[in-house]
Amino acid sequence: MLTADSRNEILAELAHSETNRMACIEALKIAQRENGWVSDGQLREVADLLEMTPDEVDGVATFYNLIRRRPVGRHVILLCASVSCWVMGYAILRARVKQTLGIEPGQTTADGRFTILENQCLGACDHAPVLMINDDLYRDVDPEQLGDILAKYA
Ligand code: FES
Structure with missing residues (x-):
């Protein structure tokens, strides 16, 4: 069920x-912000x-x-799986994320803290490898920094 605020925001978008x-896309983004x-x-x-x-x-x-x-x-990790990130260490970063959280892409940790999703280009190819957590974009990600990055998200 959409909140009254979300309904009003969607109506404003429509206006x-x-x-x-x-x-439509903005309305869906507004709905998605709720949960x-x-x-x-x-x-x-x-x-x-x-x-x-x-439909x-x-x-x-x-x-x-x-x-x-x-x-x-609560936090969605988008791993860029497109070509620049592939070339610049995606596989190592992906393995580190999986190892750290103990889940595969598409899964959520048992405590509901993180979901890993693979994604196509996140628009920062010149700073590959790239990942995004919620709305925060991380560029030139060194797998060694992953623990510090994840620690920001309770
Ligand atoms: S290929 Fe990864 S951000 Fe574009």
């Missing part, structure tokens, strides 16, 4: 969008507000890879 469809992912119920509410069908909104949600349709931990 300055040329078409309802153009507001870190978009539930079926939230998706239906977004569809109602945008006067779109749930249409789900199509946008599943196409746009920063919208999550399954529950996640």
